[in-house]
Amino acid sequence: MSFFAPLGALLSHVADALEPAFGTTATAVTIVLLTLCVRLCLHPLSRSAARGERAKAALAPRLAELKRKHGKDPERLRQATAELYRETGVSPVAGCLPMLVQLPVFYLMYHLFSTGSGGDLLDHTLFGAPLGGRWTGALADGGPLGSHGLVYLALFAVVTAVATWTFRRARRMAAETPFPTAPAGGAGEPGAEAVALVARISPFLSFATLITVAVVPLAAALYVVTTTLWTAVERAYLYRAKAGTDGGGENGGGAPAPRATTG
Template sequence: MSAFTSVFASLVGSLADVLHPLFQTASAAAAIILFTGLVRLAVHPLSRAAARGQKARSRLQPQIAELRRKHGKNPERMQKAIMELHAAEKVSPLSGCLPSLLQMPAFFLLYHLFSSRSIGGEPNELLGHELLGAPLGGRWYDALAHGGVFGGQGWVYLGLFAIVAAVAAFSYGRTKQQLAANPMTPVTGPDGQALPGMGAMTQLIPLLSFATLITVAVVPLAAALYVVTTTTWTAVERAWLYRDLPAPGATAATAA
């Protein structure tokens, strides 16, 4: 981890130096936002592939419903038929997970970098960078100890919380609409019955957008900037990539 952290620290430092004439003391924060954008651009092709997979799964819903009706008394045959249908249409139920998984290393590197006092035996100079007076290595509870919620540092976090809440509300509405238009395929056990608790889990999925508020509150400010930037990117990207998914009621009308 230390070798990766050293290389990553050099990358962030170099970006901060390039951006310093424009952003001055906030150059490191700007570098983190730029780095996040570069990461998202790198995984964008996978996001597009995930969107194509989601649209393909949406088109397959009538066929899956027919397979469930046809093989309802034979759960093993039903699951096999559904898997064969996915394979024939070259649709992977897990394709949507890849973009998120590939972003995790960048987040953990940022978290480790701005949680470490030293890098390779040398003092971590990046901890001296700030965003509007809030240290990039600090957390929300540090800001609360220096002026409270409405102190100088507190306002930085209030701004981040406001952005996250707005993005979460937007994502919540879109996820509710998409689940209404394209219900998730129920997960069943060996007996063909839906696994207990899955219905409640489906209801909770749209609310997961608001969990980002907790993350922003407990991680270093640098990692919080990454989370806020990537979450906002995801909301905008999904709104664009999934803009032509059918609205609630459209699938049923088409099937009829």
């Protein structure tokens, strides 16, 4: 028996329970609820990742001082930077774990609704658009303004709004947070170039979600849109909470130390 069959059966049972309230959209609602449950379970990791990102930003002045001190000795600079990260407990990849943990759930949705291993899930719809279908199919069946195409246009509208807001916020944060760069003519701290590259391109990554929504099955697109919206709201909350604690620290009395334990 396929590993995905029991998971598909569970999804179907939940959808059947919700059908009296939501009718033919019960399976789509189940996917949204599943996504919210996954993100709620991952919220502690997101909080830890946010602390790690704030801790990295707090280290920027010390990293700059190390660069001034050891800029002519790349090897010594790498050692001093690595030691600083160890002392403060800051992970250079803080913030990545919540995204990585979601990948298996996304794959589950993609597999169930693209291979038929989930039983009759491919027969379920969202306002007439099959959850196993793709945008190209909607375009062939009525065009972008057809009944199926309008479902995707609604998803594209949500993603575009969230991506635009995320883009502006990321650019603003990038301008406020100095990122380590390699000194001219030499190597900088470990991962400095990668960090700087991610900092430059990350504001644009939110728009890549539009491509994902267009090419994956509608069920997986629902997961992507829901988790994207959750991420935007969650990050706004976490960093607003950060701004509110800057004056007194998370535990009161001064700014929090830059030590953070992250995944």
